[in-house]
Every structure is written in C-alpha cells, then in structure tokens.
Amino acid sequence: xxxxxxxxxxxxxxxxxxxxxxxxxxxxxxxxxxxxxxxxxxxxxxxxxxxxxxxxxxxxxxxxxxxxxxxxxxxxxxxxxxxxxxxxxxxxxxxxxxxxxxxxxxxxxxxxxxxxxxxxxxxxxxxxxxxxxxxxxxxxxxxxxxxxxxxxxxxxxxxxxxxxxxxxxxxxxxxxxxxxxxxxxxxxxxxxxxxxxxxxxxxxxxxxxxxxxxxxxxxxxxxxxxxxxxxxxxxxxxxxxxxxxxxxxxxxxxxxxxxxxxxxxxxxxxxxxxxxxxxxxxxxxxxxxxxxxxxxxxxxxxxxxxxxxxxxxxxxxxxxxxxxxxxxxxxxxxxxxxxxxxxxxxxxxxxxxxxxxxxxxxxxxxxxxxxxxxxxxxxxxxxxxxxxxxxxxxxxxxxxxxxxxxxxxxxxxxxxxxxxxxxxxxxxxxxxxxxxxxxxxxxxxxxxxxxxxxxxxxxxxxxxxxxxxxx
Numbered sequence: 299x300x301x302x303x304x305x306x307x308x309x310x311x312x313x314x315x316x317x318x319x320x321x322x323x324x325x326x327x328x329x330x331x332x333x334x335x336x337x338x339x340x341x342x343x344x345x346x347x348x349x350x351x352x353x354x355x356x357x358x359x360x361x362x363x364x365x366x367x368x369x370x371x372x373x374x375x376x377x378x379x380x381x382x383x384x385x386x387x388x389x390x391x392x393x394x395x396x397x398x399x400x401x402x403x404x405x406x407x408x409x410x411x412x413x414x415x416x417x418x419x420x421x422x423x424x425x426x427x428x429x430x431x432x433x434x435x436x437x438x439x440x441x442x443x444x445x446x447x448x449x450x451x452x453x454x455x456x457x458x459x460x461x462x463x464x465x466x467x468x469x470x471x472x473x474x475x476x477x478x479x480x481x482x483x484x485x486x487x488x489x490x491x492x493x494x495x496x497x498x499x500x501x502x503x504x505x506x507x508x509x510x511x512x513x514x515x516x517x518x519x520x521x522x523x524x525x526x527x528x529x530x531x532x533x534x535x536x537x538x539x540x541x542x543x544x545x546x547x548x549x550x551x552x553x554x555x556x557x558x559x560x561x562x563x564x565x566x567x568x569x570x571x572x573x574x575x576x577x578x579x580x581x582x583x584x585x586x587x588x589x590x591x592x593x594x595x596x597x598x599x600x601x602x603x604x605x606x607x608x609x610x611x612x613x614x615x616x617x618x619x620x621x622x623x624x625x626x627x628x629x630x631x632x633x634x635x636x637x638x639x640x641x642x643x644x645x646x647x648x649x650x651x652x653x654x655x656x657x658x659x660x661x662x663x664x665x666x667x668x669x670x671x672x673x674x675x676x677x678x679x680x681x682x683x684x685x686x687x688x689x690x691x692x693x694x695x696x697x698x699x700x701x702x703x704x705x706x707x708x709x710x711x712x713x714x715x716x717x718x719x720x721x722x723x724x725x726x727x728x729x730x731x732x733x734x735x736x737x738x739x740x741x742x743x744x745x746x747x748x749x750x751x752x753x754x755x756x757x758x759x760x761x762x763x764x765x766x767x768x769x
C-alpha cells in the first residue's frame with residue numbers, strides 16, 4: 299500500500315481561548331496513562347469522484363475539515379492542549395494559547411491514490427489500515443510532549459479514510475463520539491454545536507492523586523513476569539450480528555427464568571456479551587474448574603451520586619469484573635452467563651464506584667492488560683454510540699473500526715451495525731486456534747437459524763489489533 303504524507307499542520311481553536319486553563323486528571327482518568335492512544339478509523343466512499351480531484355479535494359474537503367475542527371475546538375479546547383504535572387506531581391490537562399509548547403491538534407493529509415474503499419474492508423484485521431491511523435504504539439503519557447489528538451485524512455481512489463488517535467487519559471468513548479458528532483455538525487453548516495461539553499472535571503472527582511510515572515510499564519507485560527515467553531499469536535475478526543440474530547440471542551437468554559428468581563429481563567448487551575463469553579470460553583477448551591473473567595468498562599455518568607451529565611468531557615468509566623468456572627458456563631444455558639453479567643453490572647452502583655475510587659486513591663495502580671483478568675473476555679466501546687451518524691457533508695461512513703492500539707487476548711469492541719435496527723458489529727481479538735474454533739461453532743454463529751445465509755455475516759481475515767472501551 300503506497301501512502302504518502304503530503305502535509306502536516308496543527309489546528310488551534312479559531313477564536314483564542316483567553317487565560318490559562320487547567321484541569322486536574324481525576325481518578326477516572328489516571329489509570330489509563332499507560333494505555334495507548336485510543337484509535338478510531340472511519341471510511342467514507344464518495345459518490346462524486348470529482349470531489350477527489352485537486353484543487354477541489356484540498357478546498358472542499360481538507361480545508362472544510364480543518365476549519366470545522368478549529369471551530370469545534372473553541373468548545374473542546376482541552377483536546378488542543380497537553381498533559382502536564384503541577385509542583386506536587388499531580389497530572390493535569392492544560393491549554394494556554396500563549397504557550398508555544400502547546401501546538402493544538404496534529405492534522406496530517408495523505409494520499410493513497412491506488413487504494414479503494416473496498417480494499418480496506420476486504421479483511422478483518424487492522425494491519426491493512428495501520429498506516430492510515432496515527433500514533434500506533436504511542437502511550438497516553440506521551441501527551442506531555444505530543445498533541446492530545448492526532449488526525450490523518452487520506453485521499454483514496456474512491457473516497458476518504460479518516461484515522462484518529464485520542465489520548466485516552468483525557469477522554470472516554472462517550473466524550474470521543476460527542477466530539478466527533480459535534481465536529482461533523484459544524485462541517486455540515488451549523489454555526490454552533492447543539493450540545494455543549496461539560497468541562498469541569500472536579501465535579502466528577504476532586505481528589506488530588508500524586509503519581510510517579512516517568513516510565514510506565516508496557517501494558518502488554520505478562521502476568522508471570524517472564525519476558526522471554528513467546529506471546530500467543532493473536533488474530534482479529536469482526537462478527538456482524540444482524541438485527542434478527544440479536545433478537546434470537548436475546549430471546550434465548552430470556553426464555554428461561556434464572557433459578558434465583560430475582561433477575562430482571564436481560565438486556566441486549568447482557569444477552570450478546572454473555573453469548574460471546576460462553577462460546578469463547580468453550581473455544582478455549584478450558585478445564586471445568588478453570589476460572590474465566592468477564593470485564594466491562596462501564597460508563598459511570600449515571601451511576602454516581604449525584605449523576606454527571608451525559609455531556610461530561612473526560613473519562614467516567616470503571617472496569618466491572620465478574621467471573622465463574624468455565625464448566626458452569628458450559629453446563630448451563632445462555633441465561634446463566636447473562637445472569638452473572640447482569641448481577642455484576644447492577645451491583646456497580648454509586649457506593650461501589652466511590653469505594654473503588656477510594657481504594658485506588660490510597661494505592662494508585664496503573665492498568666495493564668493482564669489486569670482484565672484470567673481467561674478473560676473484556677468489552678469496550680458501545681453499540682449505543684452513533685458512529686454511523688458522523689457525516690461531515692459527504693455521507694455516512696462505510697465502516698467504523700478501532701485501530702491497532704490497546705488490543706489483547708479476549709478484548710472486544712462493540713459498534714452498532716451499519717444496517718441499523720438492533721444489529722451489532724463485534725471486533726474481537728483471540729488466539730488463532732481459539733478463533734478458528736469460534737468460526738466453526740454453529741451455535742455461536744446461529745447457522746441453524748439461518749434459512750438464507752444472511753442472518754449473521756462474518757468476514758474472514760486477521761491481522762493484529764486495537765481498542766477503546768465503554769458501555
């Protein structure tokens with residue numbers, strides 16, 4: 299794939315932000331400093347190929363995006379800032395228009411004239427578009443010296459690829475897609491954004507936590523400390539669950555009342571994720587007594603007391619853990635796993651959120667991937683994010699994916715399906731041998747329910763992986 303970077307600039311808010319703005323990172327933000335930048339990839343096909351010719355592309359596409367970005371940064375100016383530490387060693391995000399070290403958002407333009415949109419959707423892995431997304435392998439801590447947001451716009455043979463890297467210590471998925479939809483809104487002609495971000499991080503948590511984090515550990519570090527151990531070969535796949543497939547999965551989970559009698563009907567999320575957890579566990583071939591952990595990065599905006607607004611700009615996620623013996627998942631129907639997931643999510647209330655924060659503040663711990671749990675299935679992103687409504691003026695994206703950062707064995711990212719309805723796309727990273735078994739599982743794929751072969755589709759392809767996370 300021939301890709302040429304043709305320009306690299308930095309975009310600041312169009313109107314100067316007066317004064318020095320400083321916001322200390324909260325207990326919800328800090329654990330992610332040693333994760334990698336959170337990458338997103340959006341692919342657009344142009345109906346009018348004349349829009350890809352010069353100077354039209356530069357004037358009508360690139361400049362339109364940069365102008366819109368400068369406008370939306372007037373509201374989301376934290377993304378134009380940088381990470382810093384105060385005199386007590388407390389991390390913060392700061393913006394100062396007069397600080398020469400603050401460059402704004404990195405904005406690159408590239409050309410890949412021989413690459414088509416279809417070329418980039420032919421496989422499931424991220425290797426084929428890795429060069430189209432900035433900041434591969436860059437830790438969030440590097441936001442001290444790098445921009446907090448990097449954008450790469452690549453002109454294709456028949457469309458446009460937009461790769462983005464967001465500093466995950468600064469914002470979560472809810473805030474990411476609020477920003478993206480606001481940017482698109484301005485590019486479509488709006489004079490102001492419809493929903494203002496809520497920027498006061500102290501309202502989420504005002505505890506000051508000192509961190510000594512000059513050189514964080516690799517989040518991929520093994521749990522046994524054996525640096526010589528050969529890591530397993532991981533592959534990626536996107537399973538596209540149709541509206542009817544999701545309804546079938548949800549109906550099956552709710553067809554049997556759990557023996558405890560106290561459960562509410564299982565949600566779409568609980569039904570689907572437990573379906574995946576059960577079948578990944580079966581494909582791994584674990585012993586009956588082996589523990590398997592389910593982890594979800596849950597949005598806490600409505601869990602805390604008092605609740606935070608949906609427009610809160612920052613991280614408001616917390617990892618929710620649960621687990622069971624592999625044999626229990628195998629021996630029971632789908633309602634068992636759904637009940638385990640539901641209980642963990644329901645129990646994660648305001649008191650639990652506060653207790654987790656207080657525990658972390660007493661003994662701060664920077665997350666590594668192994669902390670997701672043994673034999674884990676971990677869930678990030680959310681099918682509630684309206685990713686296919688990010689229209690900058692030339693139509694909705696053909697596909698939305700995560701990049702190659704923050705992927706590990708058992709990590710999956712959920713996106714709404716482009717087909718709409720209840721359809722959901724599941725990006726998942728697993729060992730090659732496990733993925734092979736999962737692809738052959740008729741029960742997982744619901745093939746016995748398919749009369750025309752279209753109920754659930756899945757691509758074939760692999761590569762290596764990415765991520766972001768929130769429900």
